[in-house]
Amino acid sequence: MPSEPLTAQCYCGASRLTLDKPPLTVAYCHCSDCRRWTGAPVAAFAAFERKDVAGQLPDPFRGAPGVERWTCPTCHAPLAAAFDYLPEQIYVPVGIIDQADRLVPKMHSHASSALPWLHIHDDLPRADASARDALNTAAQ
Numbered sequence: 001m002p003s004e005p006l007t008a009q010c011y012c013g014a015s016r017l018t019l020d021k022p023p024l025t026v027a028y029c030h031c032s033d034c035r036r037w038t039g040a041p042v043a044a045f046a047a048f049e050r051k052d053v054a055g056q057l058p059d060p061f062r063g064a065p066g067v068e069r070w071t072c073p074t075c076h077a078p079l080a081a082a083f084d085y086l087p088e089q090i091y092v093p094v095g096i097i098d099q100a101d102r103l104v105p106k107m108h109s110h111a112s113s114a115l116p117w118l119h120i121h122d123d124l125p126r127a128d129a130s131a132r133d134a135l136n137t138a139a140q
Helices: 030-036 131-136
Strands: 006-011 016-019 025-029 042-047 052-053 067-071 076-082 089-093 108-111
Touching: 025 131, 030 042, 030 076
Parallel strands: 025 108
Antiparallel strands: 006 016, 016 052, 025 042, 042 089, 067 076, 076 089
16 A cells, blocks of 8 residues: 555546545445446446545435535545445545555455446455445554
8 A cells, every 4th residue: 555645536637636645444335325326337446534535525315315425526536435324434436546556455345236247356354245344444
């Protein structure tokens, strides 16, 4: 994981984040909620402590119960997500992080919801549901 701060920006560049510390973990998410939000067949997020995310996040919205999401007010690109069951963590889509090439996923969450035609062949742990225990452990 990179030791220097990471930077992130939305599609249009109007929304920028600085991530002061390396991520707690990086994970794929196969749930339909994340797929719909990102528009991708699988999402990848880097988890950070909220205090380590610097930048102006707009007001969040709640699309699903227990999920808070932020999008750029200009281009509406995904910026971050937070989940009630993962207190003090914020998840930034790996695709908006400028140093994404150095952020290697460590696990799959909601693997049982993966699209049947998507085949990611790796030896990473797979959780059928949220992987909340592993994700909370990563923060400790």
